């Protein structure tokens with residue numbers, strides 16, 4: 001098969017490319033990535049060197065680049081996106097271009113070229129926020145969309161377009177909404193790698209507000225194995241809600257990391273909250289697990305241990321990115337060009 005992944009130099013994309021190269025040794029693999037601040041060609045350098053990956057630098061919102069890259073593809077995974085909520089609050093415009101126009105361009109190319117299967121990767125953030133108090137409630141199949149920040153709204157628009165392309169044109173497209181990922185190759189602007197970088201430098205870890213915001217965490221390789229299962233057993237037009245049912249507050253996640261580094265609670269620094277910060281996301285993943293015959297392999301503690309090990313062994317990958325994290329949040333090497341008021345979070 002010829003498999004195209006958009007956004008392959010990003011966090012999940014790079015993990016998916018490694019997963020695919022390992023699990024599908026005879027497939028031809030191509031990625032289309034613009035290499036924004038979030039894209040790192042070094043994450044897939046080993047695959048390129050081994051002749052396992054063709055890297056195309058281009059914009060998913062550019063019809064010509066997309067059609068040229070997709071020609072002859074049997075399967076497309078669409079991951080390219082602007083993905084950081086805080087950046088969407090500072091400047092929503094690239095989120096609209098990449099996440100909405102980009103997804104439209106991908107769907108349109110898939111339709112014109114008659115691509116046998118396209119999968120659109122989305123997030124649980126499109127469903128809005130759950131109350132902290134009612135732990136029984138979770139996002140499930142049929143939960144209405146209620147995005148509450150520009151990132152989530154742009155992803156919601158993309159999801160609607162994908163369903164419309166299935167309904168209107170019969171495009172063989174599947175969708176997935178996944179919880180918060182963590183693991184290798186995640187930019188240190190996000191909560192877990194930021195906390196690791198801070199602790200590694202002997203500094204304090206910034207935590208938003210009261211730290212009680214809850215997310216449903218999944219180790220990135222488990223997300224990749226779910227995407228693989230969708231490509232095999234997913235039904236066109238279906239949406240799969242993916243999660244590991246590992247709900248933890250930000251504070252609980254940070255405390256688990258403090259234990260890994262042998263640090264005390266003194267290493268936590270509470271900082272002013274993100275505007276409109278969603279309180280809780282939680283996913284009912286049972287139906288997708290059953291439909292796909294898939295289950296996550298690691299719980300949060302095991303996944304965090306593996307992640308800390310990876311970041312300790314790959315300082316050369318993340319240390320050069322620290323300058324992109326604003327000085328108020330990063331481990332002390334931020335550039336003066338850091339974004340005003342930017343924050344780091346899950």
Ligand SMILES: NC(=O)c1ccc[n+]([C@@H]2O[C@H](COP(=O)([O-])OP(=O)(O)OC[C@H]3O[C@@H](n4cnc5c(N)ncnc54)[C@H](O)[C@@H]3O)[C@@H](O)[C@H]2O)c1
Pocket residue numbers: 006007008009010011012013032033034035036037038039040058059060061078079080081082083084098102121122123124155177178179180181182187
């Ligand atoms: N990270 C999570 O926890 C999470 C959870 C659920 C869903 N998702 C979704 O998974 C996908 C991947 O997320 P991620 O965390 O790997 O993101 P990321 O920000 O780490 O990577 C995004 C990649 O897309 C590329 N890109 C950005 N704009 C582009 C454009 N216009 N054209 C081509 N490439 C472009 C970037 O260069 C980068 O390589 C996104 O669609 C995101 O919404 C992420």
